[in-house]
Amino acid sequence: MNSLSLELAHALPEAILALGGVALVLIGAFRGKDDDGPMSEYAVAVLGAALVAVLLGHQRAAGVVFGGAFIDDDFGDFMKVLSLTGSIVVLLMSGDFLRRSGVNKFEFPILVVLATLGMLMLISAENLIALYLGLELMSLSLYVLAALSRDDARASEAGLKYFVLGALSSGMLLYGASLIYGFAGTVSFAGIAAAIGGHPNMGVIFGLAFLFVGLAFKMSVVPFHMWTPDVYEGAPTPITAFFASAPKMAAVAVTVRVIMTAFPGAFSQWQQIIVFLALASMALGAFAAIAQTNIKRLMAYSSIGHMGFALVGLAAGTEAGAKGVALYMAIYLVMTLGAFAAILSMRVNGQPVEKISDLSGLARTNPAMAFFFAMLMFSLAGVPPLAGFFAKFYVFMAAVEAKLYWLAVIGILTSAVSAFYYLRVVKVMYFDDPAPAFDRPSVTERAVLALSAVAMLVFWIFPAPLVDAAAVAAHSLF
Numbered sequence: 001m002n003s004l005s006l007e008l009a010h011a012l013p014e015a016i017l018a019l020g021g022v023a024l025v026l027i028g029a030f031r032g033k034d035d036d037g038p039m040s041e042y043a044v045a046v047l048g049a050a051l052v053a054v055l056l057g058h059q060r061a062a063g064v065v066f067g068g069a070f071i072d073d074d075f076g077d078f079m080k081v082l083s084l085t086g087s088i089v090v091l092l093m094s095g096d097f098l099r100r101s102g103v104n105k106f107e108f109p110i111l112v113v114l115a116t117l118g119m120l121m122l123i124s125a126e127n128l129i130a131l132y133l134g135l136e137l138m139s140l141s142l143y144v145l146a147a148l149s150r151d152d153a154r155a156s157e158a159g160l161k162y163f164v165l166g167a168l169s170s171g172m173l174l175y176g177a178s179l180i181y182g183f184a185g186t187v188s189f190a191g192i193a194a195a196i197g198g199h200p201n202m203g204v205i206f207g208l209a210f211l212f213v214g215l216a217f218k219m220s221v222v223p224f225h226m227w228t229p230d231v232y233e234g235a236p237t238p239i240t241a242f243f244a245s246a247p248k249m250a251a252v253a254v255t256v257r258v259i260m261t262a263f264p265g266a267f268s269q270w271q272q273i274i275v276f277l278a279l280a281s282m283a284l285g286a287f288a289a290i291a292q293t294n295i296k297r298l299m300a301y302s303s304i305g306h307m308g309f310a311l312v313g314l315a316a317g318t319e320a321g322a323k324g325v326a327l328y329m330a331i332y333l334v335m336t337l338g339a340f341a342a343i344l345s346m347r348v349n350g351q352p353v354e355k356i357s358d359l360s361g362l363a364r365t366n367p368a369m370a371f372f373f374a375m376l377m378f379s380l381a382g383v384p385p386l387a388g389f390f391a392k393f394y395v396f397m398a399a400v401e402a403k404l405y406w407l408a409v410i411g412i413l414t415s416a417v418s419a420f421y422y423l424r425v426v427k428v429m430y431f432d433d434p435a436p437a438f439d440r441p442s443v444t445e446r447a448v449l450a451l452s453a454v455a456m457l458v459f460w461i462f463p464a465p466l467v468d469a470a471a472v473a474a475h476s477l478f
Contacts, residue, residue: 007065007066007070009057010057010065010070010072011065011066011070011072011124012053012057013050013053013054013057013080013120014050014117014120014121014124016046016049016050016053017046017047017050017113017114017116017117017120018117020042020043020046020047020050020113021046021110021113021114021117023042023046024039024042024043024046024109024110024113025110027039027042028106028107028110031106039106039109040091040092040094040095040108040109042109043091043109043112044088044091044092046113047084047087047088047091047112047113047116048088050084050116050120051081051084051085051088054077054080054084055077055081057072057077064126066130068126068127068188069125069126069129069130070121070124070125070126071124071125071126072124073476073477074472074473074475074476075253075256075257075322075326075473075474075476075477076123076124076253077473078326078330078469078470078472079123079250079252079253079329079473080119080120080123080124082246082329082330082333083116083119083120083123083246083247083249083250083253084116084120084246085246085333086242086245086246086249086337087112087113087115087116087119087242087246089245089337089448090112090238090241090242090245090246090337090340091109091112092448093238093241093340093341093442093444093445093448094108094238094241094344095442095444096442096445097236097238097344097352098236100347100350100352101149101236103148103149103236105148107144107148108145108148108239111141111144111145111148112141112145112242114137114141115137115138115141115142115145115242115246116246117137118134118135118136118138118139118140118141118250119138119246119247119249119250120134120250121134121137121138122134122135122138122250122251122253122254123249123250123253123254123257125254126188126189126261127187127188127189128177128180128181128187129187131177131254131258132170132173132174132177134254135170135173135214135218135254136170138218138250139166139170139218142162142166142243142247143162143163144159145235145239145242145243146158146159146162146163146231146234146239146243147159147160147163148235148239149235149236152234152236154233154234155234155235155236157230157234158230158231158233158235159231159234159235161226161227161230161231162227162231165217165226165227166227169213169214169216169217169218169224170214172210172213172214173210173211173214173215174214175210176206176207176209176210176211176212176213176214177207177210177211178207179203179204179206179207179210180192180204180207180208182203182207183196183201183204183207184196184204189257189258189261189262190261190262192262192263193261193262193263193264193265196263196266197265198265199265200263200266200269204266205269208263208266208269208270208273209273211258212273212277215251215254215255215258218247218248218250218251219248219251219252219255219307220248220300220303220304220307221277221278221281221304221307221308221311222277222280222284222304222308223280225284225304228300228301228303229297229300231243231300232296232297232299232300232303233294233296233297233300237296237340237343237344237352237354238344240296240299240340241336241337241340241343241344244299244300244303244336244340245333245336245337246333248303248307248329248332249329252310252325252329256314256322256325256326256477257477259274259314259317260317260322260477261477267317271317274311274314274315275315275404275407277308278308278309278311278314278315278407278411279308279407279410280308281305281307281308281311282305282308282309282312282410282411282414282415283410283414284301284304284305284308285301285302285303285304285305285306285414285418286305286415286417286418287417288301288304289301289302289305289418289421290420290421292356292421293356293357294354294355294356295343295346295354295355295356295358295359295425296343296354298356298421298425299339299340302380302422303336305418306332306380308411308414309328309392309395309411309415310325310328310329310332310395311325312396312398312404312407312408313325313328313394313395313398313399315399315402315404315407316398316399316401316402316404317402318398318401318402319474319477319478320394320397320398320401320474321395321398321399322473322477322478323398323467323470323471323474323475324394324395324397324398324470325395325474326470326473326474327391327394327466327467327470328391328392328394328395330466330470331379331387331388331390331391331456331459331466332391334387334452334455334456335376335379335380335387335388335452335456337452338372338376338448338451338452338453338456339376339377339380339452341441341444341445341446341448341449341452342369342372342373342376342445342449344441344445345369345438345441345442345445345446345449346358346438347438348436348437348438348439349439350439356428357428357432358435358436359373359425359428359429359435360429360432360433360434360435361429361432361433361434361435362428362429362430362435362438363429363430364434365434365435365437365438366437366438368450369438369441369446369449370429370430371453372449372450372452372453373425373429373449374425374426374429374430375453375456375457376449376452376453376456377422377423377425377426378422378423378426379453379456380422381415381418381419381422381423382419383419385457385460386456386459386460387455387456387457387459387460388456390459390460390463392411392415395411396408396411396412
């Protein structure tokens with residue numbers, strides 16, 4: 001196999017998405033219609049082909065290709081599977097909602113495919129230039145998606161806020177990357193690690209801090225979370241579900257890779273930053289969500305809190321911590337997709353409703369939906385024996401092993417506080433007087449909701465496959 005063929009073999013999923021995205025643009029243009037039509041099905045086929053390519057290529061030896069810009073390893077494969085799964089599920093359960101809302105534009109699945117291509121490039125980035133290119137490809141698609149419903153003032157406002165703040169964070173990330181390059185003399189992660197050794201100078205530390213601004217914005221952790229509640233509430237629900245799932249996999253993955261491979265010698269410096277981000281995010285996610293009455297805003301603050309919990313494992317800076325983060329993100333993805341399947345099902349007379357009070361008495365009007373949604377709320381709260389409990393257990397144990405006892409204790413306390421607003425949703429569904437019954441959910445919405453809830457329950461019986469996969473992924477980083 002020649003050099004070019006080898007490089008393309010390592011980047012086959014990305015090549016499939018790139019060619020598929022171009023093909024979808026051409027199909028959309030030649031169709032000459034604004035509506036979605038079969039475009040979502042075509043996009044799912046493209047994403048599915050990329051997912052198959054990742055799974056089939058998993059047995060291939062890890063390799064760094066394209067002049068050291070792209071790495072294909074077990075950690076990348078694990079996170080790519082999560083990102084692709086999130087994108088596919090969102091597309092599958094979006095069709096009915098978008099058609100009813102009049103937002104079924106053919107550009108939606110194309111933008112999802114292009115954003116996912118950016119995610120996969122971001123996950124496999126092995127130098128600062130590749131990181132920035134992947135981040136911007138993902139971000140530009142997300143900016144357009146946030147404001148896709150042009151006739152909705154809330155969606156336009158959400159898109160503008162996300163674009164302005166995203167451009168600011170990208171500029172700061174680029175400035176940080178330039179500082180790191182200036183002081184390290186290289187853009188490759190391995191080269192940066194070798195250049196700074198165990199004694200990073202002040203310029204590298206400043207560059208690292210600015211780099212974290214851009215990454216923290218994409219993860220929506222405090223204090224770079226300002227866009228999250230407004231964008232989650234203003235964007236159409238399927239787009240909110242996409243924001244809450246797949247892009248976070250890529251943002252967390254590249255943060256873990258950068259820290260573990262480029263800055264192992266700056267452990268004490270970046271650990272302080274990660275600890276602050278984790279503490280602030282856990283606290284804000286726990287307390288700010290209590291006053292929310294809109295279910296999408298509640299999920300926004302829930303997402304901020306969960307990113308804080310994931311960063312607890314990263315703060316440990318160990319292989320066990322990286323394993324905990326990978327496992328946490330996998331379980332978070334399933335919980336989030338299930339929760340948004342339930343939110344997409346909240347329709348009365350064909351109109352979407354978003355208030356928590358609209359769930360009143362759901363146990364009497366739709367017992368199955370109430371049971372599965374309650375299961376997901378318990379899992380998000382971290383109630384054993386559901387998978388959400390084990391996700392937090394692994395990151396807290398990694399923190400304890402790293403002697404970050406106080407961080408684990410604060411995490412447990414904020415988790416207890418956050419349980420209040422999750423259990424309030426359960427209380428509304430089971431003990432309040434019934435609100436008007438929801439329309440019958442689509443088959444896809446019901447399937448995603450049921451499978452997500454069942455997966456949360458079954459995990460404690462068969463945890464080994466996912467835990468072992470996360471362990472292999474984490475080991476490839478060290």
